[in-house]
Amino acid sequence: MKKFSGGKTLAVVAVAGGAILASIAPVMAEVSAQSPSAGAIRAESPAKLKAWGAAIEVQMTYACPAGQQGYLNVTVSQAKIGGVAVGSAYKDNLNCTGGFETTTVIVTANDRPFDAIAPAFAKSELRTYQNGNAARDEREIRINLW
Incomplete structure (x- = not known):
């Protein structure tokens, strides 16, 4: 043995x-x-001008872990003669599939209208309800008339 x-x-x-x-x-x-363990978000360019600049339509591409739900915030700023056009939007109940999804948000201008002349700056954040992890994005975008 x-x-x-x-x-x-x-x-x-x-x-x-x-x-x-x-x-x-x-x-x-x-x-x-x-199925990403953390989220991702991106404001797509160009945004579309709505109602003579009272708002813009922004396509947001996002990804978050499958089976979770999330929400996003986006703020857009645009330098103008005499000030800055600023607006924000919030969207919740985003279904997370683990892959990239696209949703549309309407960003309403606060004091000054947006225009299709100057570039704008978009700052966005995505969070999930389950773990609260944040994904952030900051980028310059264009605004088109249509």
């Missing part, structure tokens, strides 16, 4: 464990790619 030494047995277990881990690692990576 042959007796196994501790070192050989440990080596066999390590190799077998490594083989099992190597076989499931691609599956784990694929699930991770499909």
Whole structure:
């Protein structure tokens, strides 16, 4: 009867464990790619001018972990002669699929109207109700007449 030494047995277990881990690692990576653990958000350019600048329509692309629900805030600022046009929008009950989704938000101007002449600056944030993690984006966008 042959007796196994501790070192050989440990080596066999390590190799077998490594083989099992190597076989499931691609599956784990694929699930991770499909369902992000953190969210992502982006204000798309161009936005569309509405009601002579009283509002703009902004397409927002977002992603958050599948099965969760979230909400987003976006604020748009545009430098104008004599001041700044500013507006904000909030949208809730966003369904998270784990992939990228697009939703439309209407940003209403506060004191001055937006225009299609100068670029604007969009600052957005996405949060999920389940874990409260935030994804943020800040970027320059254009505003078109249509």
